[in-house]
Amino acid sequence: MFKELLSQYSIDEHETITHDNIEDRMKRLQNELLMQYCKEKRLSIWFPSTFDQAIGYEDLSLTDKFSLLEAVVQITVESNVESARGEITETDYDTKNSFLLNLLEHLYATNPTLAKYLLLNMIDMISKLSVPCKDILSQMVFNNMWTPVEIMLFIQSVSDMDQNKIKAILHTAQTYRLDCLTALSALDKADPAKHLEEHGRDEPKDADTILDEMRELNYPENILLVLEDVLKYMERELPKYASVDLSEQDIEDGKQKIKSLDFDNPNMDTLKEVLIGMSIAVQDCTTITGPNGKKIEGYFPRLTQLASLLMLLLTRYGTESDKGSLLEIGTGEGKSCIVAMFATIQAICGVKVDIVTSSPVLAIRDQEEWEKLYTKFGVTSSVVPPKGPVENYEQLVEGAYSKQIVFGTVGTFAADILKQEFERRSTRGSRDFELVIVDEVDYMTLDNGVQVTFLSHEASGMRHVEQVLANIWAMTSACRPIELLETGEIQWTTKIQHFHKVAFSAVSHSVPKFSAYDILLPGLQMNFFSKDDIEQLKLAEEQSHKEGQSQEIQDIQWKAIETFMGKIGIAEQYDLLHILELATGIQIECYSLTNNKARLHDTGKTDDNKVKILLLENGRACQILSEREVIDATVSQIKSKLIYLDVAGEKEKELKEKEMGMIIPSFLKTYLETTLPVFVENALKAIGMTPGREYMIDKGPAAETDNVSGDDHQYHAIIPVDFKASGVLEKNKRWGDGLQQFLEMKHQLAISQMSNVTNYMSNFHYFKRYINGKGIFGVSGTLGGQADQEFLARHYKTRSYAIPAHRHSKLIELPVIQVSAGNNLWIQRICETACTVAERGQVVLVICEDVKTANELQTKMENQTRDPNKITMYTVSGRHNVEKRKFDGGNIIIATNLGGRGTDIKVDDDVNKCGGLFVLLIHFPSNRRVEKQVFGRTARKGNPGMVQMMLCRDHLAPAYQGQSIEVMRHLRERYEVSRIADMEKDELLEIEMKEQLFSTFCQYLGDFDGNYTEQEKKDPTKATSRQNPNRFDYQPALNALKECWALWLTVHEEHINRHDDTETLKHDLLLQLQTTGDMLLLGKSDNFYDHVKQAISRTDLHCRNRSKSDYGALSCWETIVTCHEMYSAVALYNQAFITINLESKDYKSKAKELLQRAHNLVDVYLSESTNTMVSCNLSVTSDFEPHHKEGTNFQRQMEARLNTFKSWKGYIESAINKLEELDKSNDDAVTEESSVYTLSEQTDYITKNELEALYDYGLGIVFEVKKKPKFCIDALICFILGVIQVVAGILVCALSFGTATQFGLGLISEGVSDIISGIKGMIEGSFSWAEWAISKSISIGMSLLSAGFSAIKSVYSTAKGLITGTKTFASVADDIINSGKHVFKSLKGTAQKAVSGTLRETMKKMASSTALKQNFMHATKYACQEIGKQAVTTALNYAVDVGVQKLFHSCLQDVFERTVSSAMKSNSALDQGLTKVVCFGVPKAVLQKETPDFKIDKKNEEEIKGLVESGLAIEDLVLGYTTAHEVIDKLSTVSQTAAGILNQKGIVKGISLATELAEYTTRFVEILQTIPTSAIINDKFVPTFLETMEDIKPYDHDGRHNLPDVKRLKTDLLNNIVERVAKAFTDACAQHMASFSTRELKKHVNSVTGKAVSNVLGRYETQRFFDDQHHKHNMKTAASTEGKPLSEKERVELQDYVENISNEKRPATAVDLYVLTKSGLLDGKGIRFTVVDKKGKKLSEEYYPGTKDGGGEITLQLTKEPLKTK
Secondary structure, eight states: OHHHHHHHTTOOOOGGGTTSOHHHHHHHHHHHHHHHHHHHHTOOTTHHHHHHHHHTGGGSOHHHHHHHHHHHHIIIIIOOGGGGOTTOOTTTSOHHHHHHHHHHHHHHHHOHHHHHHHHHHHHHHHOOOOHHHHHHHHHHHHTTSSOHHHHHHHHHHTTTSOHHHHHHHHHHHHHTTOOHHHHHHTTTSSSHHHHHHHHHOOOOOOHHHHHHHHHHTTOOHHHHHHHHHHHHHHHHHGGGGTTOOOOHHHHHHHHHHHHHOOTTSOOHHHHHHHHHHHHHHHHHHTOEEOTTSOEEOOOOOOHHHHHHHHHHHTTTTTOSSOOEEEEEOOTTSOHHHHHHHHHHHHHHTTOOEEEEESSHHHHHHHHHHHHHHHHHTTOOEEESSOOSOGGGHHHHHHHHHTSSEEEEEHHHHHHHHHHHHTSOOOSSTTOOOOEEEEETHHIIIIISTTOEEOOOOOOTTGGGGHHHHHHHHHHHTTOEEEEETTTOOEEEEOOOEEHHHHHHHHHTTTSSSOOHHHHHTHHHHTTSSOHHHHHHHHHHHHHTTOSSOOHHHHHHHHHHHHHHHTTOOHHHHHHHHHHHHHHHOOOEEEEEEETTEEEESOOOOOOTTOEEEEEOSTTEEEEEEOHHHHHHHHHHHHHHHEEEEOTTOOOHHHHGGGTTSEEEEGGGHHHHHHHHHHHHHHHHHHHHOOBTTTEEEEEOHHHHHTTOOSOOGGGEEEEEBOTTTTOOBOTTOOOOTTHHHHHHHHTTOOOOOOOOOOOOEEHHHHHHGGGGTTEEEEEESOOOSHHHHHHHHHHHOEEEEEOOOSSOOEEEEOOOEEEOSOHHHHHHHHHHHHHHHHHTTOOEEEEOSSHHHHHHHHHHHHHTTOOGGGEEEEOSBTTBOOTTOEEOTTOEEEEOGGGGSSOOOEEOHHHHHTTOEEEEEOSOOSSHHHHHHHHTTSSGGGOEEEEEEEEEGGGSOTTTTTOOHHHHHHHHHHHHHHHHHHIIIIIHHHHHHHHHHHHHHHHHHHHHGGGSOHHHHHOGGGOOOSSOTTOOOHHHHHHHHHHHHHHHHHHTHHHHHTTOOHHHHHHHHHHHHHHHHHHHHTTOOSSHHHHHHHHHHHHHHHHHSTTTOOTTHHHHHHHHHHHOGGGOHHHHHHHHHHHHHHTOTTHHHHHHHHHHHHHHHHHHHHHHHHHHHHHHHHTOOTTSOOSOSSSOHHHHHHHHHHHHHHHHHHHHHHHHHHHHHHHHHTOOEEEEEEEGGGGOSOOSHHHHHHHHHHHHHTOOEEEEEEEOOOOOHHHHHHHHHHHHHHHHHHHHHHHSTTTTHHHHHHHHHHHHHHHHHHHHHHHHTOOOHHHHHHHHHHHHHHHHHHHSHHHHHHHHHHHHHHHHSOSOHHHHHHHHHHTTOOOBEEOSOOEEOOOOOOHHHHHHHHTSHHHHHHHHHHHHHHHHHHHHHHHHHHHHHHHHHHHHHHHHHHHHHHHHHHHHHHHHHTOHHHHHHHHHHHHHTSOTHHHHHTOTTOOOOHHHHHHHHHHHHHTOOOGGGSOOOOHHHHHHHHHHHHHHHHHHHHGGGTTTHHHHHHHHHHHHHHHHHHHHHHSOOHHHIIIIIHHHHHHHTTTSOOOOOSSGGGSHHHHHHHHHHHHHHHHHHHHHHHHHHHHHHHHHHHHHHHHHHHHHHHHHHHHHHTHHHHHHHHHHHHHHHHHHHHHTSOOOOOOHHHHHHHHHHHHHHHSTTSOBOHHHHHHHHHHSTTTTOEEEEEEEOTTOOEEEEEEEOOSSTTOOEEEEEEEOOOOOOO
């Protein structure tokens, strides 16, 4: 650029200076020009130095210095310096200031930042303005509001004015962006500032202003003509329709006009009418009713909104090349209204419209906001995904896509396309890709254009790779990135260690017979330390490895080591390494830290293989490696540990030598060898990533699915953050190639399962689908620069337009501040600026680059006594919502880019008067669009607003540091152009290749489908192919092909990155797919997990009918055993399950053998889990903060996984033992299967995931072996007896006509009970007549007690008193009512009527065949109802027993585990005992090999575990149940029932109380005895355990206990002991407490259930029928007996009674009727009553004869009310 300047102005340089520094040459030229100018103008020779001071030359960047030189050249060489003076007189400014003013005019247009500096210095020289006034004027120059000449005029005009008054004028002019002439015209007003404020409240722009701005933006002339015609018409005519409403006919006419329009060449009159109608509709739909019920009128679309609508509608007007339009519409300009009008018009024209929003929340909001408009025009709309029940989701989605307008995110739309095209589901129905409207179109297409959506597919067998990732993390987690000071290159430091160990590690591979201590020996001659010092160091290091030493001794040893290493400073290390370099010939570069960067000590090393070591204080150091060196070294070490098992596996003896490695199935070999370098690269990437920046730890999507409230750390997950653009937490996004898993290990989260990409759709290709339809349309606050818009035009066939704002912008941008004194000062400066602005009445929005910075700012502000209530965080969408608030002055909002795009922050009017919302952007956005979006948060809708950048220089890229904002933006724009070009050449090309390859795969899947009929796809048992009977079923085959495609894509990733020939790759892919497909059709596959999926589906079929067939499952599992015996534990287990079910010859011995083999092979899974756990535990460092301080998810996951496999082994052991037992007794076996969830009693989220993962291994169920029940004849006899009793009860009820109803019902109830007992006995294969007899005797006793002698006596005495008249009416009524007879309500309007009838005729009627049939029907009905009631009650009682015990178990488990764990781990005797046991199995020779990866022999480990297991005397710690429980239970049952019946007489109260006391006391004592205490463990358990270990040789503390695998096994043993003891305590206590609590619960449940079931089955109606019969029988018996005459007293009582029952509100009973007819008070009349229902329908009629024949009768009509359950 400097050379071009010289050439342009023909300036020659002397040859002697052409080789000088460019900066010196520029300065020399500038000084010469200024000196020449001084001579010409006769200025002082000191002017150049004065000029440098005025401009602040020394602080300028090189780029700014060149801009200044360029301006100086233009002024001195070609410009007339007098031209800038204008109206300024010579007397006011001398020639020097004229030059500066002219220079200021040049810089004003090209470099406002530089112009600002110059202006401030000029103002200092010519005026005495206050600092605030000078700041505002410099900001005006920076914003190009006033020219320098205008500013000088203003300064001249206010030279005598008060400074505060000047400040108020300038502040108001700046706030409302008023021009200088307006400000000058207000100077003569009484209150200039107020005058300017009123002038600043401008009206919306008129049509002419809008059109002028469009012309300046180079709109096509033909479009402008249409816009001018239509907008001026709308401006003139639309206000006339303010009070007009659209009728139904108007709407129909409008729709017809819309359909008639040809938007390629529209009729202008029709177009105007359509816009008028649409505007009225918008006003109607935005009219709302306020809180006070007052109507709030809606709004017409603004002229700018109508202009935007026209630009969308007239896309093809005058052109054929454009397929769509993209509009840049400022924030707050009503984009959603524009989109709604455009979508409505298109939908009316019959076009299906898809509207893409940036978030699901916005999709729902926009659809609901404008649904009223759509409905008004008969347009249907929906949102995807739709709300509704999960089971109907497919139907709901299809229904949503059938609507005319569909809202959703790009991820949802793309996923639904994949579901339809890849998974063959009818998600979108027949919906085509006609027209799409994209909100925030730049973000979707430019920022996230290469983003890919894919349906999750968890790859088979990836759990085996987990241990590899853990080992990689263990090797790399200590590495840290470091910048080399001299070159700026980023390299990696290794683990920090003592200096001599680092040096030894770096050179030991090249120097044989060499030790770390040899490196220190030269220090003796250099007097760094003495020989004794070295000896003490050796001794201290050796002793530090020994176990059993006190903390005091360990501290002494560590202090000795530190004292020695403290003598080896950086200088000493450098000297020792120099000697080592000379001795070995290995070049060593030494570095030290300077400002956290590695500074090289010396230069001149020429060897490319030189060793780099970073020297640190206190004798510490670490090696420096390049990223490639770290990757290569790690990959090499990992490969040396990997052991790929060949097909058919390897024998146990052959595997002994391989125990140090990681066993991996052979089908993963190609995958791992390809991806290992990528894994290591991502491990390093995970180290460099920062929480709160690239990702956050927050609740994952599962928390929303499970409706988890609060911060449950079990749901914590790594959530990617789009911090560079939107700041949104991308909860549905997961990183691939191990990066997600490394981040989880970094923070000790549960490790998620890896997945492979089998399907995808990029945003780029999704939007391109609409090009063949009606095109792509979009709106955004920013469309970027020319390069961005050209990219959109090239790829999407669109044209971009910027729409003018409806009001003049009042945005003020303050000059950028770069803070160069480090992060802390930068944070402090931000806080000070935000607080200062807030204190002057504005609201401050601080936009941070990441959440980490936002949290840091919040803490800093709150610590500086800032009111926390005035600080609002907006960093997580959904958690913080600022759009619903209206902020007043003084508030500070701290946000990420989340608050910078699409967020509407509302402030009150007082804030706007103070300058509006102040946006403080504290990072430099990656592109112009993001910056403009952030600045668009303020000055919305014509309101004032301010923005400013405050940047930390250390955080900026080197190219930006120290540059002006103009230069920074120019450099960024060049980078954006380069980025887009690179994206087109690389990323888009790669995506295009992958899309073509994916299309090839989908095409092959379609062809492969032809091998299966539709029936075979749905039901594998319907296979019709006879040629390939062993072929894979459809779904397993489909999955295998997907796995094949995913593996091929991974292996060929490098080919795609190199942009190899696509056709060649397609051919290779098809060849691989065809080979795999052919093998699958023959029933073959190299991946044994393909066979697992096949076997699972067949086993599921077998489980439906176990005895019929295995459906080929057995052969599938056998194939797996043949393929990979090492991983065949699940296959063997399932084989045993099927073998037992089929009961073939010698099935028990075969199953036992299979289970024994499976039991041994479970250890393979345990070994993998242990490898993962040990590696991750070794990599825990203090600078990687765990996600949860008190117990991490990773620890919980590993515990759950290991416990699950151990529990499964327990099931296998139990099954083996049971088979041996049945084999000895020659009994048959049967399996009882259950879900894998029974393997753990924990129900937490992490354990649930671990149990679900077992299905991937093929373990879908676990089973218990039980004795096969034999048919029990006794149970059958009991069943028959029950049937007989039920039949007898029915006959008694039917034939007795009420005489023996209660007896009959009792027989039915007892019979049903015997039927249930018989069925249960036949199912279980056992039945006890003794238990039946006891139960029956109790039942009979209760029957006699409840309905026996006393009840008979009561009925007898009652009847006798009524018949003979010896009892008063009141006592008779009380007896009857207390017996529970039903009550009827009396009806109004009784009448007397004479009838004839006799008791004999009544009895005759009752004995008719109709009554008999009715009785029999009700008796049978009652029997069925009783069966239903008792069946439900029995089932619920069982559920209560199980549920309560499980509840207590769940409650007690955590408590007991903590108690037992604390007691066990704090017991030093137990710790030493376990150390002795474990070290007994470790040879001492291991210590001589210095092998850090030593692992205990598996066989020895099993023996150690068995030894410890045998020493556990857990049964003695808890008390079991005794026979006393059964006695108490039986006695309690009898006494409680009896007490309830005879409570009034005080009988059995004592028995009941004594029984309850005995029961409660027994339970309580047992509960107390089962509570674990330290005393029980320390005094009973541990001594007993240690006694069993006395025969083992004592441990001599030689260091074996420090070996990692020894520590691991010791921890495993301790955890196992804790688990066993805690479980024993939990089981015992839970059982006692459950037994203690269930009786009352079951009593309540039985009562409620009995009533509910009885009500549902109508049992109360049946019961009432027999009760009525029984009452009628009793009453009619009494009616047929003559009574004695009543005494006077009794007559008075009866007279009173008659008066009472005459009251229509008083209910009458059947007893009333009998008593009245026999009392003589009715003069011998009888009573006839008719029973009707509530509708008046006659139900029955009864007659009660009087004492005199022919005495007449009284007729009563009674209403029957429905019976309600109490």
